[in-house]
């Protein structure tokens with residue numbers, strides 16, 4: 001599936017619409033439509049289930065988007081959450097300079113961490129052209145802050161300057177002590193959070209892949225210094241397993257270990273899980289071993305101790321952190337790309353089908369009265385029964401074959417047909433999206449049938 005095909009599929013079926021469309025749109029802003037909102041919610045539910053609820057070590061947090069601005073001083077975001085940019089002198093197109101170099105070198109040069117002068121030099125010596133107008137006259141490379149600035153309160157002065165968080169994890173660090181005390185937690189333990197993050201990206205694009213407002217799922221796993229390597233390995237495998245157990249093919253994934261010499265001084269390792277997007281393998285999930293850097297910085301700036309008193313050894317230390325961090329939108333793209341198929345059937349017909357894991361499917365089943373007049377009443381009764389526990393849809397328009405196809409295209413795993421047999425002996429026909437085989441199921445067993453087949 002190409003990116004254009006994906007964008008059009010997502011719009012056609014109500015997964016994603018262009019943001020502010022009736023006003024001519026807003027660059028790179030997207031709305032999650034009725035099905036997209038359900039898919040995103042299911043992705044988040046799956047993540048919380050596996051990362052928090054099924055782990056005896058982990059808890060959740062919901063911290064605000066706007067934090068005390070000192071947080072961003074301490075974290076270094078105010079001084080260094082920048083990307084290098086160059087502007088085309090001719091058409092004023094702005095490009096993220098490191099990405100421009102990477103693209104111009106066909107991915108051979110990793111410009112991440114290159115000095116501004118080195119980028120300038122590379123762009124000049126390779127005569128890199130502006131992708132918009134084709135000229136090669138660039139302004140010198142400068143840094144550009146990705147932080148969204150706004151003000152809080154009624155007076156617009158520097159006192160009231162606040163920032164929209166560019167990542168969710170800082171909210172977890174600053175609550176470390178509260179969480180540990182209130183929940184009486186012993187190391188190791190993790191704190192998982194989902195929420196919006198904002199980055200004024202220089203070159204957003206590739207649909208939901210790089211946007212300025214997005215949702216992150218982040219886990220900060222606090223552990224005893226010396227055990228971080230073990231937990232880093234654990235979470236790398238855990239994240240990969242999360243994806244494959246939800247149906248992502250191993251062939252679509254690759255691990256990329258950041259070279260040691262490119263790591264920040266405090267980092268013990270970063271591995272990205274890359275997914276095969278239409279433009280090539282690119283970052284889906286970042287897993288980082290961050291030592292005690294973040295907690296130490298917040299200790300230094302706040303003056304509050306964020307040390308942990310180990311009850312077993314009576315030692316005091318600042319915990320180390322392992323952080324798996326992923327964007328909901330990037331996972332959303334991965335699940336659609338991995339599972340979409342234009343399938344050719346034995347009789348030569350084609351059908352669009354989204355083979356998505358039933359747990360993630362927006363609707364778990366569609367209720368289909370075979371003949372509207374004769375079967376609607378019973379079908380409505382069954383819909384009402386099922387919708388108390390599952391998200392299901394109801395479709396009584398057009399021929400049954402067409403209704404099956406519509407459900408296949410949006411990934412609904414089960415089609416439940418209500419016909420004369422339902423009225424006479426209380427059974428329904430349940431059609432499987434992937435195999436197209438049918439089961440006869442008693443109405444009273446339907447909930448169990450769906451529960452067993454849509455869990456994760």
Ligand code: ATP
Pocket residue numbers: 167199201208209210211212214216283284285286325326327328329330
């Ligand atoms: P990139 O190198 O692609 O800019 P990053 O390494 O800066 O990403 P992190 O800061 O590690 O990303 O953020 C963690 C995760 O958040 C990423 O792996 C990605 O899934 C998601 N993410 C980051 N930036 C964006 C964005 N602009 N739009 C959508 N998702 C994003």
